Amino acid sequence: MxxxxxxxxxxxxxxxxxxxxxxxxxxxxxxxxxxxxxxxRNGERTRESEEQRRKSSAILLTLRDIGDHVNLFNGDYTRGRKPTGYVKYDMNDPEQLFFAILNVSKLSS
Ligand SMILES: [Zn+2]
Incomplete structure (x- = not known):
């Protein structure tokens, strides 16, 4: 009504x-x-799998940041949009670098 x-x-x-x-x-x-x-259809794009992918992308990008800081890589930076949950750390600050390493080891375990 x-x-x-x-x-x-x-x-x-x-x-x-x-x-x-x-x-x-x-x-x-x-x-x-x-x-x-x-x-x-399949479990390829479930919320859980997307969350997992987001997490591992953020870990990889933080590892890349750490590698860039110690001149591990030469060449261009990774392209594209940053994954959700990725935090950009200032690697010149030792405390921030410590948090970056801590986050990577915490998220990947
Ligand atoms: Zn109605």
């Missing part, structure tokens, strides 16, 4: 609910997740 006209809403029911999308149907509560979702 609509509040304004007191008549039944004519919108179609949405997301597997008995009401329409404007009157209380919630997609987020009813959508199937993970293996139960009809579009699920």
């Amino acid at each position: 609509t509040k304004r006209t007191k008549q039944r809403c004519k919108n179609p029911a949405a997301y597997g609910c008995s009401s329409c999308r404007m009157h209380g149907a919630h997609k987020s509560r009813n959508v199937l997740r993970g293996v139960n979702h009809p579009k699920y």
Whole structure:
């Protein structure tokens, strides 16, 4: 029922609910997740695997930063967007360098 006209809403029911999308149907509560979702194919791009990839990318980039600081590499810097969770440390500051090494060893274990 609509509040304004007191008549039944004519919108179609949405997301597997008995009401329409404007009157209380919630997609987020009813959508199937993970293996139960009809579009699920494999576990390649699950939230867990993406989180894992994000983590290892951040570790690799921090290792690259440390390597750059001690002139381990020659050549261009790595290209592309920085992964979420990556923190840029100032390697000239010994304390920041310590935190970088600590983070890498903590995240990779
Ligand atoms: Zn409605």
